[in-house]
Amino acid sequence: MKMGETKGNEHVIRAANLTVGYSGYPHVLSQIDFQWEGAGIHLIIGGNGSGKSTLIRTLAGLQKQRGGNVFWGNEDVSQISSTRRTAKMAFVQSLPPRQSELTVSEALALSGRKEEQINHWLHMFDLLGTTAKSLCNLSDGLGQRVMLVRAILQDTPWILLDEPTAFLDVKSRQVMWGQLSALVSQGKRVMVSSHDYHLLEGNLDLRSVTAIRENRLHTLNPTGTFEDWNAHI
Amino acid sequence: MKYKATILLTLAAIFGLALSHMLSGSTNIDWGELGLWFSSEPSIAGTVFFEVRLPRVLIAIAAGAGLGVSGLMMQTWFHNPLAGPSVLGVTSGAGMAVALVVLTGIGGGWLANAVAASVGSWCALGLVLFVASRFRGLASLLIFGLMLNYLLGALVTVLQAEAEENALQQFVFWGMGTFGQASLVTASAVLVLVLAASSIAFKQHENLDKWTLGAVTARSMGVNESRLQRLLVVLTGLLAGSITAVCGPVAFLGLATPHLVKLLIPYRSHTRLIPMTALIGALLALLADWGVKGWGMADSGWPLNAVLSMLGAPLVIWVLLQRNFSRS
Numbered sequence: 001m002k003m004g005e006t007k008g009n010e011h012v013i014r015a016a017n018l019t020v021g022y023s024g025y026p027h028v029l030s031q032i033d034f035q036w037e038g039a040g041i042h043l044i045i046g047g048n049g050s051g052k053s054t055l056i057r058t059l060a061g062l063q064k065q066r067g068g069n070v071f072w073g074n075e076d077v078s079q080i081s082s083t084r085r086t087a088k089m090a091f092v093q094s095l096p097p098r099q100s101e102l103t104v105s106e107a108l109a110l111s112g113r114k115e116e117q118i119n120h121w122l123h124m125f126d127l128l129g130t131t132a133k134s135l136c137n138l139s140d141g142l143g144q145r146v147m148l149v150r151a152i153l154q155d156t157p158w159i160l161l162d163e164p165t166a167f168l169d170v171k172s173r174q175v176m177w178g179q180l181s182a183l184v185s186q187g188k189r190v191m192v193s194s195h196d197y198h199l200l201e202g203n204l205d206l207r208s209v210t211a212i213r214e215n216r217l218h219t220l221n222p223t224g225t226f227e228d229w230n231a232h233i
Numbered sequence: 234m235k236y237k238a239t240i241l242l243t244l245a246a247i248f249g250l251a252l253s254h255m256l257s258g259s260t261n262i263d264w265g266e267l268g269l270w271f272s273s274e275p276s277i278a279g280t281v282f283f284e285v286r287l288p289r290v291l292i293a294i295a296a297g298a299g300l301g302v303s304g305l306m307m308q309t310w311f312h313n314p315l316a317g318p319s320v321l322g323v324t325s326g327a328g329m330a331v332a333l334v335v336l337t338g339i340g341g342g343w344l345a346n347a348v349a350a351s352v353g354s355w356c357a358l359g360l361v362l363f364v365a366s367r368f369r370g371l372a373s374l375l376i377f378g379l380m381l382n383y384l385l386g387a388l389v390t391v392l393q394a395e396a397e398e399n400a401l402q403q404f405v406f407w408g409m410g411t412f413g414q415a416s417l418v419t420a421s422a423v424l425v426l427v428l429a430a431s432s433i434a435f436k437q438h439e440n441l442d443k444w445t446l447g448a449v450t451a452r453s454m455g456v457n458e459s460r461l462q463r464l465l466v467v468l469t470g471l472l473a474g475s476i477t478a479v480c481g482p483v484a485f486l487g488l489a490t491p492h493l494v495k496l497l498i499p500y501r502s503h504t505r506l507i508p509m510t511a512l513i514g515a516l517l518a519l520l521a522d523w524g525v526k527g528w529g530m531a532d533s534g535w536p537l538n539a540v541l542s543m544l545g546a547p548l549v550i551w552v553l554l555q556r557n558f559s560r561s
Contacts, residue, residue, distance in 0.1 A: 062452050082455040091453035099312040100445035101501040109502075110442055110454070134501060135446075147450070154454075162449075 010073040011157045011189060012037040013059055019067035020051065020058045027066055027215065028054045034217050036191060040184055040207025043200055043222075044193040046233055050212040052193035053094070053162050059191070060091050060160045072158075090151035094163040096143035097135040104138070104146050105131040111153035121149045125179060141172025148179060152188075159183065161192040174199060181205045201226045236505055239498055243512040247294065250519040254293075254526075255286045262286075283417060291420040293412040293522050294515040296476045297486055299427035301494075301514025302434055303472040304487030305506060306465050309441050313371050314552065317488030318354070318473040321374070322381030324487075326357025327477035328408070329385040335404050336396035343419050343479060351474030357381060358466055409536035410481040412522050423475050430468045431511050437464065438503035484538045485545025486521075490514040492552045517544070 014035040021027040028051030036042045036059075046052045057063040059070055061077035070077040072088055080088070100107065104127065108118050122128050125145050135143055144164055151159050161180075165173040177199045180190055184205040200206055209220040211232040220229050256262055260281045304317040311321075318324045330353025331346050333339070361378065368374050389408075393401055407414070415423070434441075440461050443451040452458055476483065494509045495501070524540035 057449065060453060062449055082457060086453070086455040089453070091450065093447055093449045095447060097446050097450070099447070101495070102442060102445055103499075103501055106442065106500070106502040107446065110439065132499070147446070150446075 009037070012071075012073060013158065013191070014071040015059065015068065016071060017068035018058070018065055018070060020054050020063075021066050022054070023066070029212065029215055029217070031068065032217050034210070036208060036210075037189075038207050039187050039189055041180055041200065041203065041205050042189070042191040042208045042210070043197055043206060044191065044210050044212065045195075045197050045220075045229060046193075046212030050233070051215075052212060055212065056160055056162045056191065056193045060089055061085055062091060086154060086156075088156055088158065090154035090156045090159045092144070092147050092151050092159070092161040092164050094166040096138075096140040096167055097147060098140070098143065100135040103132055103134055107135055107146060108150055108153060111150060113153045113155075118149075118153065121152055124182065125149050139172075140167045141169060141175065144168060144172070144176065145179070148176070152183065152186075158189045158191065161190065163193050163195070165194060165196050177203075197229060198226045236498060236500065236509075240508065240512065243509070243516060247512065247516050247519065250516065250523070251290045251294065254290050254519065254522065255282065258286065258526075285413075288415045288417045288420040289412050289522070290519070291417075291424050292415040292479060293518040295420065295424040295427045296412065296480050296483055297490070297514035297516065297518025298431065298511035299423070299472040299476050299514070300483060300486040301490030301510040301517075302427075302431045302507060303469045304489075305491040305494075305503075305510045306434060306441070306469055307487070308491055309445060309503070310462070310465050311365060311374060312445070313374060314492070315371065315375055315488065315549070316378075317485075318469065319382075319482065319484050320488055321361050321378035322357045322385060323354045323361070323469065323473045324477055324482040324484075325382045325385035326353040326355075326360075327351070327474050328482045329353055329389055330356075331407070331478060332389045332392050332404060335407075336392045336400050338397075338400060343416075347475050347478035350478035351470055354474040354477065355466065355470040357385070358470055362462070362466065407481040410483045410538040410541070412480055412518070412525075412537065415479050419479055423479055426475055427472060427511075430472050431507065433464070434468055435503075435507045437461065438507060441503040480537075482538070483541065485541045485549070486514055486517060489545040489548045490517060492548060493517070520544075 012035055015032050018029065018032050019027050020029045044052050044056060054063065058065050061070065061080065072080070111118070119128070122131065125148065127142070127145060127149065130138060130142060130146070135146060138146065144167070148164070165176050168176065173196055177196070180192065181203065183190055206222040209222050209224070209229060211218045211220050211229065213233050218232055220232055258281070260278055262278050262282050300318060307316040307318065307321065308314055327350035330349040334345055334349045360381065364377055365374055368377070393404065396404070440456045443454045443456050444461065448458060490513055491506065491510050494506060494513050497513070498505065498509055500506070521537060521540045521544060525534045525537050
């Protein structure tokens, strides 16, 4: 492998002949070849049960694929140690941390970042007043916002979000989408699966839109309209 | 109160309580005579001190600390504030195994009991883990634990009905829970085990903290789920097993201690929860043993589990009232 090659596609997420799903069930996606690259928001849409979550978890290396490979740059995800994986990819799950009694500051201290840095992001996301509260005592919207800050503090080139707004009320959803754009302005690559894509219509940070339909992936136009996208799922 | 001050205060309280336990009783302890215990002609005071009171205090400290830490680990692992070795049937598993070796006359020595109890608790814990993934919500797991307790209890009753009188009597006293049956050797051995297991658990504090954020998030933060689970099973089984073998199925300490700790300190990271839970567990056990020895009109005192239930049950009910369980 040449040095230049590594550099060029270091931050590309690539599915190679990838089959995802759960053992004992029909495959969610079969033998897909696809790639996602570049700073911006990469949106994944699809109907209920179409496999958005399964795909995004598999791409994040958090769920075993049924066949084929996932590559981050030139590296096969299954070959990357968990320590190095945490340096490359942060993940936010759809369920807010309702069970965790950790206080906000304890949860964010797990990142190992300096206090000023943590406070900077707490300030950016309007969370400074919550630091002494337990995560389980926060509203779902605030809890999910803390998890977003946690992911940012992991300081990875990619942040993957699995339906991060699924449990949020309308207002919290809008706030969260606005905050994703704040991440993109920091040069982050954000991949997000969601049903709330109408809120992303016309978003200038939208880099790609991928629809899941009939067990295949389809590339849609990121500058298209909500109706255009809907026609494909 | 600051964390360090709380730790020091708790340590002082443990020390004071332990000392008061060792000095009180029908035999007066003359410190000058204690040295004679090591000579060929030990005094009565020396025998009482080294063979009765010291082991009793040591095993109470070990049992309180060990059950507290195992309760905390189970509550964290299952994301369930009402989990604990006695609630989820782990203690019953140990009890069932001990009943099997004692009542059938196969074993009876403390080592045989300890091995049987550990194996018993591992089996129960394995069963709980196996079914836990199929349950949604906090209540199902607890009801499963309750049923497991009934089932194992019924098996023990059947064994008792079939057992001979001598073995039965031994087993019935063990079943009420006691800190009074340990020898200096077994008490020290269990204490060392508890210290070792708690330190190993402490080393996992970051992983345990991450685990509270949910399984997928924890995995994304580098937690090796199956390794953490294996470790927790081994530690919890060893703790609950060895303590149950020596003290009988001790109720409530595992479940209640972490909650009492959370009332006392505002911190929720396992760096602080684990040491504090061990200390408060030891303190609770020593306090309960005062209830056993101090108020009993009968010579044998009140059964330990009766005292612990009187202390623990109201605390757990209070916790239930405080928390909102509808959002599981």
